Every structure is written in C-alpha cells, then in structure tokens.
Amino acid sequence: MLEGCPATGTSPVAALQRNIRILGMAQVSVEVPGLTAQLDRLVHHHGGNCLPAGTPHAFVYFITIKNGSDRTITFLGRKWTILQADGSHLVIEGEKIVGETPRLAPGEHFSYNSYHVTGCRARAQGCFHGVDEFGGHVHVMLAPFDMVIPED
DSSP states (O other), X not given: OOOOSGGGTSOXXXXXXXXXXXXXXXXXXXXXXXXXXXXXXXXXXXXXTTSOTTOOEEEEXXXXXXXXXXXXXXXXXXXXXXXXXXXXXXXXXXXXXXXXXXXXXXXXXXXXXXXXXXXXXXXXXXXEEEEETTSOEEEEEEEEEEEOOOOO
C-alpha cells in the first residue's frame, strides 16, 4: 500500500519517489510537459441489488490520459487516495491501469472507466506512473475530483 499521498500529507510524487528509493533504484520520477490526465465524466448510481447496504452509491469515472509530449510513454500503474467525508481514507495502488499497460506514442491517448462505491461524499486524487522510451521514470497527476451524493 502507498503510505504517502495527498490525503495523508505527502504528494503521490513524493510517495512514488520514496517507493523508487526503497526498491533500490536511484531514478526519480518526473512530470513530462504535454502529458495530461483528466476526468472526462463522473456518473452517480444509487442502490440496486449489487451494491452493499453500507455503500449504496457507485461513482463511475471516465478518465483520459493524453500524450502531448515528444516521447513514447508506457504506463505501469497508478496511485490514488480517496478521502471520504467521514474522515476515512482509502489508498489505491497497483500495477497496470484496468489490467493494461498502455503504451502511448506522441499524440496518442488512453481512455478507460472504473468505479468507486461509497456511503458518503468523497474526494479522489492521484497519479499514473510509468517509463519513457529512454527508461526514465515519469508520472502524470490527475486533478482532484469530488464524488458528491445528489440530494433526493
């Protein structure tokens, strides 16, 4: 699990850099100009048989990573924190992005969707990390977004 992230007081970048050092690697991750990640759409669903009673709200998020840089990037994973209105937080760290390691040449993009279930309002933020064609470690930040439960 990622121990440092915005919800815990350190940035995903600092946590990523710390994790790289723990693995014995001397390289530091950098943000690449022109590499972007954005939330395209956020959809709320309430209730239903497939959602647990304690977390009856599902938020489906659609994200696009665009490579406007001058180098090819291969994404290897993601690190997110979700801070919930009840004060709890989740740390989501893993290899791949929805089971894939997208390789984006300059001008290409990768879009995907996933979801989060909750019982209260929440804020998500984090980053995607990978390597460029030269073996350098890179990351792209995803701006924080709020999962707000609509009032009935």
